[in-house]
Amino acid sequence: MAAVNWRPVIIFLVLAYALAWLAALPLWLGGGLRDPLFGVYAVLMMFTPAVAALIVSRFVDRPASIPRELGLVEVRPVGRFLLYLGLGLVVPVVLGMGALIVGAWLGVYPADFENFSGFEAALREQTEAVGAPMPAIPIGILVAAQFFNIFIGTIINTVPALGEELGWRGWLLPRLMPLGAPAAIVVSGVVWGLWHAPLILLGYNYQDGPGWLGVLAMCAMCMVFGGVFAWLRLRSHSVWPAALAHGALNASAGLMFVFVMAGSGFSTFHAGVLGWSGWILPLLLIIALGLAGQFRPAASYKVRRTQSPTAKP
Template sequence: MRKTVPITIFVLLSFGLSWLIALPLWLGGGLANPFFTLVALAIMFTPAIAALVVVFFVEKHPDGRSRWRALGLGSVRPVGRFLRYLALALVVPPALILAALLVGAVTGVYPADFVNFSGFQETVDAQLEALGQASVAVPIGILVAAQFINVAIGAVINTIPAFGEELGWRGWLLPKLLPLGVVPAILISGVIWGLWHAPLILLGYNYGAVPGGLALAAMVGMTIVIGAVFSWLRIRSESVWPAALAHGAFNAAVGFSLVFVMAGETFSPLNATILGWTGWLVPLVLVIVLLATGQFRAPATRQSVAPVESVPVAGSE
């Protein structure tokens, strides 16, 4: 069997299932469809389904252990290294999202209020008014600090649906592409991941009224740079779990843009936050540094993700 056949089947299955599940949104209501959240969650599991189908029915594995290793679900030893990358997975994505807001503020594309949190105060007041309450005794600074705790909790909860994606993208697909070199593997997997979002992006998800083609291109740009960070965690830990936790933390932290925005101001997702081009700058610098310092090599103790003899590491020493 040619090496490209499993990858082709995986891509067709993940894309086909995502469009099939999203069909009710296209038939009525779009993002306003009452079942949108349920549909979006279901779509997140399509890469995992595709990966499982390929591993169990397309590829030839000598035993069950080989199958789980192909999915990034093998041994987590050494435990210290595994826990270290889990910790990084919990911290790095929210840090990159906050850095994106800072860069956006400096470049003038994100109207930030990092002192009084006026936009967040406005949101809290509106929510209290809707509940029939005049005000809250807790200072706004305390409420902002509480959002960081919410992100940590949300990261763990979000890891469950994020695992549905990561089992496919970084668990199975990335190692299959690594023989092309690290940089090509990151680029190709990032493009595939971005285009897979088309059923929702073309309905206005994430980018609102931005024309569909431009919104999808921006999504691909974001998934390449963020996917590179997730790929680093996958390769160095030799496990899919840090990538899944990072994905969960990323999804939990995207709401920071509403916490630090200035009251009464708006911004374009094409330019600001992690979704826009200014938000890609810090993760891109991080990825370049990681490449330059050889941090995309699999650990020397075991080469289950990327055998040295078959993986030319493009862009690193």
């Protein structure tokens, strides 16, 4: 098996990290997470891995086809592609719900799966804030509607999620595969987690603990869910199922506020997909997929070494 070519990997990492810190710099110089333009800067940051991958592909790797190299145009066989697109849409939502069930069972997530009291209280607070009456719709129907909102949110979130996935699973993962799938998943997961540091150190995602612990937790979360995304990328030969799964994971993160018990609090270090209890199911899934040989890339998926005539060896 060929060894990892670390030169383009290091260049990619330097670019992705430097651009991420540059995108987040206004938050550090301004209002942090309370900055009114936080969402804009966060979305800009999500595109930095794609920019790094495109720069390295254009000026360092120089493959025969950059879109093909990054998994943007691999859609055949169509049946396989559609299958993994569907899995990319469904699996993260199932894991997100499973995280809440496991968290409730372990006692780290105060759930109300019957009356949805926390969600109802939040709706009442929101409607009272704008002087409107509570919707005359059963709360169960409103909860069910949240899953339709997740579908819409997934489609919207897939665009910025592709900005990340072009870098992490589109470009980086294949270059690390000579290490073996387990090591490639761990290394790419740690890289992905550390990339979030400009926001995590400001308190994003993990607000009830020190920043360094939040970064460690984010690395662990990215390793387990990155393993799921890696499976989708390797088996589909395309980056699109991973991007869709990333969008679905982001869109379903709010489920923790739909099923929480009214008047209760929880720590994201412990509950939801961000917390350790939410990593159990994806870790078990990765182990099962590994035992089934689902992380073996097909021969057609090997990193292409074809270079343009002007490229240096």
